[in-house]
Amino acid sequence: MHTDPATGLVAALDIGGTKIAGALVDGEGRIRVRAQRPTPAREDGEAVMAAVEAVLADLADSPLWASAGTVGIGSAGPVDASRGTVSPVNVPGWRAYPLVERVRRATAGRPVTLVGDGVAMTAAEHWLGAARGHANALCLVVSTGVGGGLVLDGRVRPGPTGNAGHIGHVPVDLDGEPCACGGRGCVERIASGPHLARRALDNGWRPGPDGDVSAAAVAAAAHAGDPVALASFERAAQALAAGIAATAALVEIDIAVVGGGVAGAGEVLFAPLRRSLGAYATLSFVRNLTVVPAVTGTDAGLLGAAAAAMHAGPEATG
Amino acid sequence: MHTDPATGLVAALDIGGTKIAGALVDGEGRIRVRAQRPTPAREDGEAVMAAVEAVLADLADSPLWASAGTVGIGSAGPVDASRGTVSPVNVPGWRAYPLVERVRRATAGRPVTLVGDGVAMTAAEHWLGAARGHANALCLVVSTGVGGGLVLDGRVRPGPTGNAGHIGHVPVDLDGEPCACGGRGCVERIASGPHLARRALDNGWRPGPDGDVSAAAVAAAAHAGDPVALASFERAAQALAAGIAATAALVEIDIAVVGGGVAGAGEVLFAPLRRSLGAYATLSFVRNLTVVPAVTGTDAGLLGAAAAAMHAGPEATG
Structure with a gap:
């Protein structure tokens, strides 16, 4: 310092x-x-x-x-x-x-x-939060968008332009839907709060009397057992897991720290995320990867x- | 040194x-x-x-x-x-x-x-080959399998266990076919020589009188204009492009160097690879990424x- x-x-x-x-x-x-x-x-x-x-x-x-x-x-x-x-x-x-x-x-x-x-959130989690003490980590913010950052060899690595760890625009569905970035099948296109909520609506979920169609409302429905809401969180978790597995294969990380409003949904996101990660991150050097919630908050x-x-x-x- | x-x-x-x-x-x-x-x-x-x-x-x-x-x-x-x-x-x-x-x-x-x-090939290309002088690069070997390695901030970064840059097992098709690694939709499952050849056969390509069903034989057919052979290379290129775009979003690279037997096919691989990369790598900090063949050979x-x-x-x- x-x-x-x-x-x-x-x-x-x-x-x-x-x-x-x-x-x-x-x-x-x-x-x-x-x-x-x-x-x-x-x-x-x-x-x-x-x-x-x-x-x-x-x-x-x-x-x-x-x-x-x-x-x-x-x-x-x-x-x-x-x-x-x-x-x-x-x-x-x-x-x-x-x-x-x-x-x-x-x-x-x-x-x-x-x-x-995304890099700033990563620096905070590495300094004071869930990535503290980890030499190699990915931190994610899952919210209106999906951002992130990397810790490599004990230091936050912003990359030459300060954008490294941009997991929201990692393509995980090569034939998937067009993303606002101009690409296709990006993690953000599947896992962000607005896309998570839109998918629930498309598949028949209906908001309560307050008309709230936010990801938080879908999360509440998921906690209450609504199968469409649960499925939308599971699909978001699958995309995040594929992106985290990609990161682990590329740079060898031992922890992924997930924050942001969508992560506030808790186990309706984290349980399928851990399950999906087990399905994608199978190589010996990525198999022990853990996923935890962020702690540094707002x-x-x-x-x-x-x-x-x-x-x-x-x-x-x- | x-x-x-x-x-x-x-x-x-x-x-x-x-x-x-x-x-x-x-x-x-x-x-x-x-x-x-x-x-x-x-x-x-x-x-x-x-x-x-x-x-x-x-x-x-x-x-x-x-x-x-x-x-x-x-x-x-x-x-x-x-x-x-x-x-x-x-x-x-x-x-x-x-x-x-x-x-x-x-x-x-x-x-x-x-x-x-994969890390060794990367070190060679960074020292003596196409990645020379590049501070941030991904090198790939596309052959029986798909391997790779990373140069970050001017140095080869093997990762804690020496496996970083493992692009073959980056999932780019989250609902895709099971891969030998235990995962699903990995780059290698789509772009390796054996899978490239298998896909051509599945789609109706037939080998010549010598019965050669290798990726090299498919490459020869593609050079001769066979549409099924060309399509199989295009699909391999699409998966490689998605994996390269993922790498660029995660660590900011400015060049991808592609070697290995399948890369020997030349433009039937590189032309669709560059085209697909333009479709996936759209963010400002990844848009100038170039793709070139490896030069250090065997x-x-x-x-x-x-x-x-x-x-x-x-x-x-x-």
Whole structure:
């Protein structure tokens, strides 16, 4: 770490399509100061940047700000860490937006590290969560989309552009349905919350009187024993298992950590996931792979952004 | 490198189900001395080891032997580099066989590095072939089976047990046919030479008067315009493309190098492979991925075993 765990702080930003969260995080993973603004996602790029600057200004109001020597950003993707730019799908005002340079300017020239949000969650789980102590791990976020990140040989490996571990767009059904990414049969196309819910509806599941057709409503129905809801979770689990097995065959991991809203469904997802993984991950070196829930929760993005900044060498900062 | 490129030599072993090849390789990738024995694959483990020892004895007869300070082994898999053992599918006499310890004893205690044959081919292509100069690459061997290896951040990454890059057993068809590994819809189940040929036969292709039903015969028919033969190559290419796209999404690679007998078919494989890759690898950070043929040929195993030994730190040798 480049930061003294007792006293050094990092300024962390977690940038999504709904909110921009900021924090000052200490070397033991405690959030000491928080700030937040809604993301003005439909406005132009400068309006979004103004919200980021407002979050940073709130953090700078703290007497602890002077101790924050570096800045870590976890952003909705795609990101390009090699260029310091972001192009979040849900923030159309930002396309190849030079976020690293802008944040550096807004923070009196502090070094800035940028990673994708899947990599940030992975950094958080490796630092403080379920992947702690594991040299080789895949962490997944199963939510509106499916993201992820990799720990290899004891370190988070963001990849050259900060997008590695992008398990949502691993094709597991080569003749499958077209995906929003332009590909076909991607994990996300089968396992994300909206696709999970759509599949349940297509197969005859009907929401309750509240009309809730979210994945959480399908999860509630699955817990109550609804066979169509259960089947939709099983299909999502099968796709996730194939993607995890692919990762294990390619890079040798010993644990997969699954977080995000869909993972909140618990055993209706994890039980078929473990079963399916046993069917796909059969080689000697992948057979002992375990799957566990993530533990860092809604602060994963902030904690992971902080971890990325703490672990970044000078070459990884802009 | 731990070896002086001008004078240092490495003893390399390439162990397969058909032959055991050995060589003394210099720091510039030249093979200075060769030796070879058939693999007595149906005999017991000690008989196979005796063939390895005979190859090493032939190498030791060379006056250059004294300059060979380390030994590199590329072996048919599965291997377990962390334990120094091998269990090649086609050599039933070796199961968790302590090859590293036995080779060390047979070479007066020299340090021994073990990798799987896919990793060895990758090391060769990164050192001397088509992956040279690439920081992030996947190399594949498409033959009787489908193997591979990864270069990440400028170095071959064998993974904890020496099996990383195992693209043959990446599931790309989650509802597909059962694979010999126990999984389902694996790349190898669709793209290997025997499966490619079987699919052509199943769909009505018939061999010539010589009765040759190998993938090479299907390739000849494809070059002559046979639509069933062409379709079988296209399906193999589609599975390889999905596996390469999966790898790119997971670890960010900028080149895929394809070798092995099936790759020898040339454009009847590579043209649909490039086309299919364009359909699966659509994200910004994987879109510029190129696919090229391997160049190190039949010596890839020996050269890669040598490269693995030259690049291994003390922690990677047994």
